[in-house]
Amino acid sequence: MPPRERLPALNPQPDGPATPAAADRDTRPAAAGEQGADVPGTDPATSAALAADTAVALELLRSGTLTVHGRVTDASNAVLYCTVALDGLTAPCVYKPVTGERPLWDFPDGTLAGREVAAHELAAATGWPLIPPTVLREGPYGAGMVQLWIEPDLDAPELLALQDPAGPEPGWLPIIRAEVGEGRTALLVHRDDQRLRRLAVLDAVLNNADRKGGHWLPAADGRIYGIDHGVTFAVPGKLRTLLWGWAEQPLQDEAREVLDRLAADLDADLADRLRPHLTEAELAATRQRVAVLRRSGRHPLPSADWPSIPWPPV
Helix, strand or coil, rough: CCCCCHCCCCCCCCCCCCCHHHCCHHHHHCCCCCCCCCCCCCHHHHHHHHHHHHHHHHHHHHHHHEEEEEECCCCCCCEEEEEECCCEEEEEEEEEEEEHHHCCCCCCCHHHHHHHHHHHHHHHHHHHCCCCCCCEECCCCCEEEEEEEECCCCCCCCEEEEEECCCCCCCEEEEEEEEEEEEEEEEEECCCHHHHHHHHHHHHHHHCCEEHHHHHHEECCEEEEECCCCCCCCCCCCCCCECCCCCEECHHHHHHHHHHHHHHHHHHHHHHHCCCCCCCCHHHHHHHHHHHHHHHHHCCCCCCCCCCCCCCCC
């Protein structure tokens, strides 16, 4: 299910493309194993260990030599599978150059790459390791977001499921009823999982418009990492997610403490780190979302004015 969506479908780069668009000419998804021996990878344990060592990972991403190996072909913008190497350490990463971004009418300011970096900065301020190490840097196609590749643990328990529409099984929470063909329906559910609950709080602060089931990855060390945060921080409410199982439930004490810290940090150093990537209006809206969550003390409800479920959901 969702974790497998992160595995790369790669096509070799043509010789000497001048822009990401030139590398995008062949967008056919590769069959399993088509990458070939020349495309380096990593195992889940190694990937998880480096992601947990944030200082080392960030220095590697900022200062290492970036080599493009192929393109993730099922993405809506240019997403390049790379390795980054520094002082004998090499790791896979994702590079999303700004020149490969498609304009979005509802995100007219800044860049998607900058929003991804801002999301990582805010997540780091929570103390919850929910977004892989992420930086903004120059690469072969200009400035872009570079994020450590998380190799998912394919043996981890599934976090989404389809169940009997009569109600979720113990340990699961309902999202929405779904048509599954031939007039049948099923209940789409997610696990009642503390890691996902933290991610739901983070998404409410980020105003994440695209928390699909394929946008969180289970790592080998038991952590979960959220990915693809380009459509975050909008001023109007755009929260669109599968993590509605806690809607209107009281926030846990842990989440309240995190929100208290964020409220202070957004008037101090965190704002300075976000300001290069966001407008003042977006910063103000982020402070307002934190204030609303602190005041209500509850997980948000879906909006009546905006689709609450991303499409496709996984």
